[in-house]
Amino acid sequence: MNSWSLRSRLFVLIVLPLIVIAAFASIARYMMAERMSERLYDNTLLAVALTISRDVVLSEGDVLAEQLLDELTKALGDPVYYQVTGPDGRFVTGYSNPPQMPKDAKVTRGVPYFYDAVVLGQPVRAVVLQEFISEPQFGGWVTVEVWQTVFQRDALSLQLLTQAIILMTTVIASAALLVWFGINRGLRPLLKLREAVALRSPDDLGPIRRKVPREVRSLVTAMNALFSRLSEAFALRDAFISDAAHQLRNPIAAIQAQAEAATTAPNEAELRSRVAELADTARRTGRLTQQLLSMEKARGRGASVQLKDTDLTRLVGDLARRSAETALRMGVSVSLDVRGQARPVPVDAVMIGEAVENLLDNALRYGCPAGGEVNIDLVYDPDSVTIRVADTGPGIPPEHRNRVFDRFYRIADDTTGGCGLGLAIVQKVAEAHNGTAQIGAGETGAAVEMILPIAPVRLMDIDEGDSPSRPLA
DSSP: OTTSOHHHHHHHHHHHHHHHHHHHHHHHHHHHHHHHHHHHHHHHHHHHHHHHHHHHHHTTTOOOOHHHHHHHHHHHSSOEEEEEEOTTSOEEEEOSOOOOOOTTOOOOTTSOEEEEEEETTEEEEEEEEEEEEOSTTTOEEEEEEEEEESHHHHHHHHHHHHHHHHHHHHHHHHHHHHHHHHHHHHTHHHHHHHHHHHTOOTTOOOOOOOOOOHHHHHHHHHHHHHHHHHHHHHHHHHHHHHHHHHHHHHHHHHHHHHHHHHHTOSSHHHHHHHHHHHHHHHHHHHHHHHHHHHHHHHHHHGGGOOOEEEOHHHHHHHHHHHTHHHHHHHTEEEEEEEESOOOOEEEOHHHHHHHHHHHHHHIIIIIOBTBEEEEEEEEEOSSEEEEEEEESSSOOOGGGTTTTTSTTOOOTTOOSOOOSOHHHHHHHHHHHTTOEEEEOOOSSSOEEEEEEEOOOOOOOOOOGGGSOOEEOO
């Protein structure tokens, strides 16, 4: 049934129970018809027995008139047989081979006794009646036995059953037609909704505004929400492609021009100079490509953050150590200070790693280009954790602090070859964790804070020596 249409499924689920009910009703009707016909024929047999007893008494034991037998047969539909026995058990009149009564039969005087038997290979229904006759010749209790074949009775039961089946079939057929019409009528809004969705182009992801039944409104609401998410995803994709094309156009053109210039260098010294410029441009282009991909990764994972309890102290420490080699070459010292009671924090470790890497890269690139210090503070509060990266460089001018988190925004005198995506990535990661990214207060240099909310928990006591400020490079 899984492959059936909704129309067929509804039709079967409605009509099939009706058919089952009709079948049980027909069986019940047949059983009732059997009981009714048996009761009617038993009453008729009793009336015949009384008639025969009166006629035999009036005729002083003579056989019933042929006209009476014919009339009884016509009235009942089956032949009627009888036997009358006197008070002393002597045969009075009728047929000499009555049906055999059951062994446990108990005939009470004045009360008719009915039973089923077989006579000459044919099923019959019989009645035995003992009546007291106040008449000189038959004075005493007279026994009258009347029996009749049951073919007409069975035929009547079958006729009633046939009529019930015909009636039920007519009702079911009419109900099936009405149900089919009603289903088609009721599903018409869904069919129109399907046609409206089928006619849409891939570029048309606007909400469905068609009127639909109340039971389908939740489905339409879910579809509209899906269309909205798809539109947002496509917009982000288009924005990424546009940004990447715009940002990579000039570096790639520069690489091509510098490579061509290197092929025409007049001497080895000029060749080395041009190749060095080409390598520097390639490094900046690679950095730009890496940050574009990081930005897209942060935006793509924002809708489905994979939260998992993470040891932020270890994660941030590993990232700081990884940047130690670059920091040493630049004469920069990097330190990590953990404050508060450390505990696992539910975050997306991949996204947090991207954000911290960009914070460290920004600090080394912009804050400490010619030596200095980079301080990483990891502060555990009862309901949040703060990752703060500060440097001892020139800092961010106040007029630029409101825009440094914008994509591709760079300070006017930026000569480091940055692409303006580092802090934008940090902000996206913080927003994906329902947190914030902001410029922190510092005596010198620049400080960037990423605040991530977490559920408050009971903190465990730790020794003061567990979270010292320790240099990493």
